[in-house]
Amino acid sequence: MKEIYIPGDKLPTSVRVSRLNQNAVRKTGNVLYATVVGSVDEDMFMPFEMVYIPKEGDSIVGIVTDKRNIGYFIDTGTAYEGLILSRETRADFHVGDIIFAKGERIEEPDTVILSNPKLLDVGRILDVPSSKIPRLIGKEASMINMIKEKTGASILVGANGYVWISSKGKVNKAIQAINKIISKAHLTGLTDEITKFLG
């Protein structure tokens, strides 16, 4: 059983935090404090549960909900709406299209300007808690690459919690694996278990 940190707890000095989890800690002087519940895994602070706050550079999977002169409005499944400016893209999207884009900047209070949008193929979108995304990706994308390799499905993970899965490959197996990762993200020995599960 790993030690659990709750908000306000001082983290050991060796602990670092990944870009995706930068809101899970706050810094006072040189000391890091946890702001959400989490544990330390190989010197990285891993939140168990965390509300999504958009950051610049986030990869975002979303659905086109509206098309206007200014651009395309994107549902990101969070409190923040995505916007692809029409002056920055030549692509032609339709309402209901699934896209993958980079968060370029946050326009207060609640719009994320997206850049480099790519239209995704037919597939399904899984709504995953955004706090589990770093775990699903794994160290240097090891976890997600393993799922892709073993099941033959194409998967794209958005930091906002939307996970796109293509229609080819062993899709059900991939979804089951993702489900396992989500419910056991805070336990040790997860990688071994998923390796075994995927066979």
Next chain:
Amino acid sequence: MGSHNPNIKLIVDGKRLDGRAFDQLRNISINVGVLENAVGSAQVIWGDNKVVAGVYGPRDVFPKYQQKPDKAFIRTIYSMATFASIEEHSRSGPNKRSQEISFVLSEAFENVLMVEKFPGKMIDLHITVLQAAAGTRLAAFLAGMAALIDGGFPLNEIAAGVSAGKADGALVLDLDKAEDNFGQSDLPIVYNSSGEIILLQMDGKMTRDELTESIELTSAKSKDIMDLIRKAVERKYAGEVKTELNFR
């Protein structure tokens, strides 16, 4: 607090009516993650108080005029169930008392939640008292606090509170129904984990020395309650946590 009645004995043979020592709290149990639809939730059983809290958000502010450009708007709704305490607070639903408590709880939560992370957004915190037996605002605060932690809202610190009061001239902690109704004073205080006071209300009379002593006693006890929150969180993550995955 009702009126002080000198004929009612609240301290008998150096003990309180329910047999507790002067500085002893009622039993507190906390469970987190009890509601499936809420982002975060908690249930608190504090003596005979039963409170459930669920937190939703962040989301767009409605009505719009309550939007704050630089921080989140926390809407706390404290309410009593219709069956919570029939004779005491004769009807449930919004009334002067519940609106006041909702307001002070919102103000207290604003001190621990990192509201600046959600500019222009709203966080909805619904707290329902299922059974009331004195000290519901502190039980409600504890439930709300645990729900915020469970939902993964970034917090500067955690907080918890205990009430102090005077019954039959003695300084006691965590007042029960009789002490609340017939004692001389009631003083709920909430502390954050660095020991700062973030909520203080007072009813009745107390001397300056008694107030100082109350603060010392409750401050130490609030740490014990924070440990209970920690234990509740640890219990949740001891095993597998069921999460429902939805297709969009």
